[in-house]
Amino acid sequence: MKRSLSAGMLLALLLSTAAWAQSQRIEGVPVHAPGNPILADGRYYSADPAPFVFDGKLWILAGRDEAPADVNDFIMKEWQLLVTNNPKSGNWVHYPAVVRPEDVFKWATPGRAYAGQVVKGPDGRLYFYAPVHQASSTAKDKFAIGVAVADSPTGPWVDAHPSGPIVSQQVPEPNHIQNIDPTVLVDDDGRVYLYWGTFGQLRGVELERDMVTPKGRVVKVDSLTGFFEAPWLMKRSGIYYMLYAGNQAGPNSDCTPAIYHACIAYGTASSPLGPWTYRGIVLKPVSSTTSHPGAVPFNGQWYLAYHTADAKGGGHFRRSVAVDRLEFDDSQSPPAIRLLTPTRRPQPVPLPTRNIAGRATAAASNEPIPVKYWIKSLNDGITKPAPLPPDMWGSWTPDNPSHQWIEYRWDQPVTINGSRIWFWADQPTGSDTRIAPPKQWQLFYWNAGWKPILSPERYGTKPGKFQDVRFPPITTRCLRAVLTASGNDGNRAGLAVQEWEVLAPEVQAPRPPGGQPAPSCE
Ligand code: FUB
Numbered sequence: 252m253k254r255s256l257s258a259g260m261l262l263a264l265l266l267s268t269a270a271w272a273q274s275q276r277i278e279g280v281p282v283h284a285p286g287n288p289i290l291a292d293g294r295y296y297s298a299d300p301a302p303f304v305f306d307g308k309l310w311i312l313a314g315r316d317e318a319p320a321d322v323n324d325f326i327m328k329e330w331q332l333l334v335t336n337n338p339k340s341g342n343w344v345h346y347p348a349v350v351r352p353e354d355v356f357k358w359a360t361p362g363r364a365y366a367g368q369v370v371k372g373p374d375g376r377l378y379f380y381a382p383v384h385q386a387s388s389t390a391k392d393k394f395a396i397g398v399a400v401a402d403s404p405t406g407p408w409v410d411a412h413p414s415g416p417i418v419s420q421q422v423p424e425p426n427h428i429q430n431i432d433p434t435v436l437v438d439d440d441g442r443v444y445l446y447w448g449t450f451g452q453l454r455g456v457e458l459e460r461d462m463v464t465p466k467g468r469v470v471k472v473d474s475l476t477g478f479f480e481a482p483w484l485m486k487r488s489g490i491y492y493m494l495y496a497g498n499q500a501g502p503n504s505d506c507t508p509a510i511y512h513a514c515i516a517y518g519t520a521s522s523p524l525g526p527w528t529y530r531g532i533v534l535k536p537v538s539s540t541t542s543h544p545g546a547v548p549f550n551g552q553w554y555l556a557y558h559t560a561d562a563k564g565g566g567h568f569r570r571s572v573a574v575d576r577l578e579f580d581d582s583q584s585p586p587a588i589r590l591l592t593p594t595r596r597p598q599p600v601p602l603p604t605r606n607i608a609g610r611a612t613a614a615a616s617n618e619p620i621p622v623k624y625w626i627k628s629l630n631d632g633i634t635k636p637a638p639l640p641p642d643m644w645g646s647w648t649p650d651n652p653s654h655q656w657i658e659y660r661w662d663q664p665v666t667i668n669g670s671r672i673w674f675w676a677d678q679p680t681g682s683d684t685r686i687a688p689p690k691q692w693q694l695f696y697w698n699a700g701w702k703p704i705l706s707p708e709r710y711g712t713k714p715g716k717f718q719d720v721r722f723p724p725i726t727t728r729c730l731r732a733v734l735t736a737s738g739n740d741g742n743r744a745g746l747a748v749q750e751w752e753v754l755a756p757e758v759q760a761p762r763p764p765g766g767q768p769a770p771s772c773e
Contacts, residue, residue: 277405279334279344286596288571289333289343293563297331298570299366299481300556302547303404305377309549310334310404311556311572312369312379315347318568321636325568327364330381332404338554338574346405352383355408356397358415359383363394366432366481366543369404373441377401378462379408380433380445385416394430395419396447398463412463418447423465428452435462436484436491436523444523446472446493449480453495455524475518476529477506481543484523487553490585491520493527494544494555500622505532509625509641512536515544515557519585533577534591540567540639546577553577555591567639603758606632607667608751610762611659611730612769617646629657629751634673638749643675647686647745651736655746658731659753660769668724669754670694672732675747676714683738686745688712690735694720697729697772717752724756729772 282290289311290297296316303310311333318326332346352359360383367381378400385395395416399408416422418430433447435458443458445465453472456465472478477499485492497516499506506514515534518527536542539560546555555577562571578589608630620626625641635642646655678687692710695701704722711718730753736743 277346277349279346279405282333282343282345284341284343284596286341287573287575287594288559288562288565288596289574290345290571291562291596293565293569295331295345295347296562296565296569297333297572298327298541298558299543300558300572300574301366301368301545302549302554302556302574303369303371303377304547304549305369305371305404308334308336309338309547309554310369311545311574312349312367312404313558313572314364314366316569318566320564320566320569323568323637323639325363325365328362330364330367333572334404338549349404350379350399350406350408352381352397355379355399356381356383356410356416357413358385358387359395359397360386360393365394368434368545370435370437372400372462373437373443373460377404378411378435380435382431382433382447383416385419388419388421390420391427392420392429396430396433400462417458417463417465418445423456424469426452426454426469428454432481434482434484436486438486438523442523444484446482446484448478448482451479453478453482457524470524472525472527474525474527474529475516477504477514477516479513481513481541483544483546485546486523487548487579488586489521491523492546492588493518493520494533494546494588496542496544497532502619507536508622508627509536510622511540511639511641512625513540513542515542515555515591517588530585530587532590533588534593537561537593538565539570540641541570553579557593559593561595566635601761603760605669605754605756605758606752607661607665607755607759608659608753610764611661611753612764613644613751614658614660614771615644615646616654616656617648620644621646621648624747626657629748630659632750634750638675643747643749645675645686645745645747647747651738651743651745653736653740653743654733655736656731656733657748657751658729659751660729660771662728662765662767662769664726664728665753666724666726666755667730667753668756669719669721670730670732671717671719671750671752671754672748673717673750674712674714675749676744678744680712681737682744683742684744686747687737688714689746690737692732692734694722695731695733696725696727697731698725698727701731717750727772728769 477497496513500510
């Protein structure tokens with residue numbers, strides 16, 4: 252008896268200490284955001300936005316990306332909040348460190364504070380659905396969904412189901428998926444629905460009104476075209492909508508040209524557990540490889556929150572929350588969601604530059620380009636210390652040819668006298684496998700046929716920095732870089748280029764590419 256009493260007292264002390272620690276950390280900081288992203292100065296990254304309305308204000312729950320610039324991983328230790336009375340004003344209050352997994356779920360490990368959602372339950376309290384790692388899990392994938400409850404968004408949050416997660420690879424039904432990205436809707440009749448999933452697996456289940464107990468069987472949804480992850484369940488005028496990150500990729504896909512990127516797509520249903528019908532695209536791929544939607548009505552207007560890599564120093568693992576108006580087309584049945592045009596803060600005027608690659612259409616010998624690479628990254632002006640495949644053009648296949656070429660086509664002749672190329676490689680020079688620097692490369696320009704520029708020994712091949720070449724001015728409409736793969740006839744490495752600049756003799760005001768692809772010179 253004495254032992255259990257002191258254990259109980261200890262637990263109470265621990266819980267109250269965790270709650271006290273949470274409440275001590277919460278202090279709001281005013282932020283003025285004259286556009287997207289809301290937090291833009293690179294001091295705090297914010298990802299996986301989940302908007303909700305509470306106390307007449309628009310709140311956004313977000314994770315916090317803390318990965319260094321050269322680390323490709325979701326380093327996410329805590330959740331944060333943004334709140335505004337009026338998103339149009341640009342005035343927000345930022346609560347930087349609201350809660351960490353280990354503050355609330357004594358069964359969870361620190362870190363992996365992935366995409367959560369806060370909803371108001373039928374009892375008026377706030378419920379926070381949080382994917383976290385379950386410490387005691389023996390499953391291959393330790394992600395599990397816990398539920399915390401609070402009376403205010405800033406907490407203190409306490410575990411609403413202290414015996415453990417409500418979803419894992421063991422509960423409520425065994426599965427082999429990664430159990431993340433929960434989304435919850437409390438329907439007009441007070442019934443509660445939970446969906447979750449990633450890597451193409453979407454699951455749904457009804458919950459009891461207690462917000463934590465599964466009711467009925469888990470449904471698998473496979474009718475939402477290109478579903479990848481990040482489901483967001485919502486209801487408008489009696490229609491259920493499921494927004495999600497889709498990655499059906501290809502040169503003619505309406506979603507994304509490169510599979511690592513995602514569009515936000517959506518489907519509708521007339522019942523909360525489906526069947527779901529795919530309807531189209533809400534948002535084209537953003538600057539981060541992941542995309543993540545959350546939408547709510549606030550003061551008569553729907554808003555979509557999503558994240559991008561657009562903040563200072565941003566990246567695929569250093570994302571930042573953006574908000575834009577979401578519009579419906581009520582002339583259709585069911586009402587369609589209009590494609591959203593993302594807005595930005597006022598941007599600095601681009602500086603004059605000698606680099607005219609941005610105005611060209613890029614083409615390559617390996618079209619259609621494998622969907623993990625992205626040819627438009629050749630002339631997007633971005634180089635990264637740790638790029639992902641869609642940050643580059645690449646050519647790897649299990650059987651690589653001896654040569655590949657990449658080409659720029661302008662709609663009018665241009666005069667040029669230099670070029671810089673940034674190779675990417677995961678293998679050393681001379682390797683015959685995976686991706687290696689080219690054995691050599693050389694530029695050719697079009698003048699009634701392809702004419703060489705300088706001899707191959709004038710071209711450097713080091714990866715990870717620009718390799719510069721200067722030459723006497725030439726005028727052309729098409730420029731080709733012919734790359735020789737390293738290796739030999741038996742095995743050859745693939746090739747990859749992060750960025751390829753072409754330099755005019757004098758700086759010029761930057762001009763955007765023309766609307767139509769420039770034609771080939773051949
Ligand atoms: O932030 C980690 C993961 O990235 C989320 O769970 C996914 O939805 C994607 O945004």
